[in-house]
Amino acid sequence: MNNRNHSLIYSGASPEKVEQDLKILMDFQDEGITLKELNQIIDNSLIPHLVQYDRPEFQSLYNFLPERGAAFGARIALKYNQGVTNWQVSPGAVMVEELCCKAMCRMFGLSPDGDATFMYCGTYANQQALYLALHRKAEQCGFNFAEKGVNGFKSPERLVILASSEAHFSLKHAVRILGLGDQSLIQIPVDANYRMDVQALNETIQNIKETKDIFCIVATAGITSTGSIDPIIPTIEAFEGLNAWSHIDGAYGLPFSLLPEKKHLFNGLERADSVCWDPHKQFGVPIPNSLLFVRNKANFKRMAIYGHYFNREDDPEPNPGLKSPPSTRPFSALPLVTTIRHQGMKKIIERLRKPIQAIQNVAAKLSKDQDIEVCHKPDLGLLCIRIIPKNFPEDRLDQLQRYIYEKIKSEGKRSISMTRLGDKTVLRLVAISPSVTSKALMETIETIRQIANDFI
Numbered sequence: 001m002n003n004r005n006h007s008l009i010y011s012g013a014s015p016e017k018v019e020q021d022l023k024i025l026m027d028f029q030d031e032g033i034t035l036k037e038l039n040q041i042i043d044n045s046l047i048p049h050l051v052q053y054d055r056p057e058f059q060s061l062y063n064f065l066p067e068r069g070a071a072f073g074a075r076i077a078l079k080y081n082q083g084v085t086n087w088q089v090s091p092g093a094v095m096v097e098e099l100c101c102k103a104m105c106r107m108f109g110l111s112p113d114g115d116a117t118f119m120y121c122g123t124y125a126n127q128q129a130l131y132l133a134l135h136r137k138a139e140q141c142g143f144n145f146a147e148k149g150v151n152g153f154k155s156p157e158r159l160v161i162l163a164s165s166e167a168h169f170s171l172k173h174a175v176r177i178l179g180l181g182d183q184s185l186i187q188i189p190v191d192a193n194y195r196m197d198v199q200a201l202n203e204t205i206q207n208i209k210e211t212k213d214i215f216c217i218v219a220t221a222g223i224t225s226t227g228s229i230d231p232i233i234p235t236i237e238a239f240e241g242l243n244a245w246s247h248i249d250g251a252y253g254l255p256f257s258l259l260p261e262k263k264h265l266f267n268g269l270e271r272a273d274s275v276c277w278d279p280h281k282q283f284g285v286p287i288p289n290s291l292l293f294v295r296n297k298a299n300f301k302r303m304a305i306y307g308h309y310f311n312r313e314d315d316p317e318p319n320p321g322l323k324s325p326p327s328t329r330p331f332s333a334l335p336l337v338t339t340i341r342h343q344g345m346k347k348i349i350e351r352l353r354k355p356i357q358a359i360q361n362v363a364a365k366l367s368k369d370q371d372i373e374v375c376h377k378p379d380l381g382l383l384c385i386r387i388i389p390k391n392f393p394e395d396r397l398d399q400l401q402r403y404i405y406e407k408i409k410s411e412g413k414r415s416i417s418m419t420r421l422g423d424k425t426v427l428r429l430v431a432i433s434p435s436v437t438s439k440a441l442m443e444t445i446e447t448i449r450q451i452a453n454d455f456i
Contacts, residue, residue: 009052009412009413009415018049025045025046054433056439059416059431059444060428061430062278064282064283066285066286068342070339072338073337077330077335084118084333085321086321087315093333094320096333098320101333102115104277104293108275109257110275113297115293116292118333119288120326121278121287126170126171126173126251130216133216134159134178136299155213159180160185160212161175162214163187163188164187164230166196166220172185190228193376194225195223195230196220196230198235202238205242217235217238218249219248221248222379225384226421232268232272233268233271246272246273247272254276255281255283259356271295273295274299276292277291277293279336285335285339300324305322354437358381358431358441359431360378362441363377363378371388371389372445381430381431382431384419387452389456408451
C-alpha cells in the first residue's frame with residue numbers, strides 16, 4: 001500500500017517537485033531490479049502525483065477510471081496484446097472490432113449503410129473527417145486528392161471549413177496538417193447559450209459562397225467549454241445545395257443521445273456524413289478509445305493504402321487498417337464491448353443521467369444566489385460559473401477566478417477547471433462520474449466562496 005494522503009485527490013505538487021520525485025524511476029542501470037522494488041518506487045514516487053478520477057471532488061475534465069467490465073476486457077486485450085490492423089495479425093480481434101463498429105452504428109441510430117473505425121482520440125477522428133471531406137471535394141473537382149493533394153485545386157486558398165467559435169481546437173490541428181492553414185477555418189459566432197448561431201451561419205454562407213469554396217461544416221454535440229449542443233438539423237440544412245461534407249464532433253456529447261429526455265437535442269445526427277465519439281469519457285473504457293462513424297461505409301475507401309505483405313487489395317477478409325491511418329492499433333473494441341455487456345444498457349443510461357441531473361440541480365440552486373453568475377443553461381454535464389462577491393471591483397473579477405483556480409489546484413483536495421467565455425474568465429465544473437453528486441458540487445462551490453473571501 002502506498003502512503004498517500006487519502007484526503008487528497010492528487011499531490012498538488014509543483015512541476016519541480018514532481019520532476020524530482022520521478023528522477024529515480026529514470027535511473028536506468030546495467031542490472032535490473034525486482035518487481036517488488038520497482039513497485040515500491042512507483043508507489044512512493046509516481047502514484048501520489050496521479051489523479052484519482054473516481055473521487056467526487058474530481059470536477060475538472062472528462063477523465064474516468066475504467067468501469068469493471070471495461071477493465072475485464074482490457075486485461076484480456078493486454079494479456080494477448082493483439083494488433084487489430086488486419087486479419088493476419090488477429091482474426092478474432094479484427095472480427096470483434098468489425099462487429100462492434102456495426103453495433104455502435106445501430107446503437108446510435110445511424111445509417112444502415114454506415115460504418116466506423118477506432119481511433120486513438122477525438123482529435124485524430126476530427127482530422128480524418130476533414131481529410132474525407134477534402135477528398136470528396138477534390139472528386140467533385142475531377143481529381144484524386146490522395147495523388148495531387150491541395151495542389152490539385154485551382155485555388156486552394158478558397159477552401160474553407162465552417163465551425164462554431166467554441167469548436168474544439170483539434171480543428172486547427174486538422175487544417176494545419178492538411179496544409180490549409182488557420183485561414184481556412186471560419187468561426188461562426190455563438191448564441192447566448194454558446195451554441196452555433198444559425199442565423200449567423202446562414203449570413204456567413206451568403207456572404208462568402210461566391211468567393212470561397214465551403215467543403216465542410218462542423219457542428220459540435222457537446223462544446224468543450226460548456227457542453228452546449230449546436231443545432232444539428234438547422235446546421236445541416238444550411239448546407240443544402242452546397243454539396244459540402246457535414247461532420248458532428250460528438251467526442252463528449254454523443255452518448256447522451258441515448259437518454260430519452262436528451263434525444264431531441266441530437267435530432268438529425270443520422271444525416272451527417274461523419275460523427276466522432278470518445279467512449280473513454282463517459283463509458284469508462286481505457287484510453288485510447290475513440291470512434292469515427294461515416295454515413296456511407298464506402299467513404300472509408302478514400303483512406304485505403306494497400307501493401308504487398310498485408311492489407312492487400314484482393315484480401316477477402318476484413319482489414320480495419322484500411323479505414324484509418326494507424327498501421328498498429330490496439331484492441332480497443334474489446335473493453336467497450338465488455339463494459340456494455342457487463343452493465344447492460346439500462347445501467348449505462350442511469351450512469352449517464354446522474355451527472356447531468358447533478359449539474360442541472362446545482363445550476364438551478366445557484367441561479368438564485370447573488371454572488372454567483374451562472375454563465376449558461378447546461379445542456380449536459382458541464383457548468384461554467386463566476387463568483388462575484390458584493391461590491392467587488394469588476395476589473396478584478398478575472399483575477400479572482402484565476403486565483404481561485406490556482407489555489408484549488410495547489411491544495412490537491414479537489415480539481416476544477418478554468419476557461420474563457422467571450423471576454424470573461426470563468427470557473428468550469430465537470431460531472432462525468434456518477435460519484436460527482438449535487439452535494440459534491442455544492443461543496444466545491446462553498447470552497448470557492450471561502451477562497452474568494454480570503455482573497456478579499
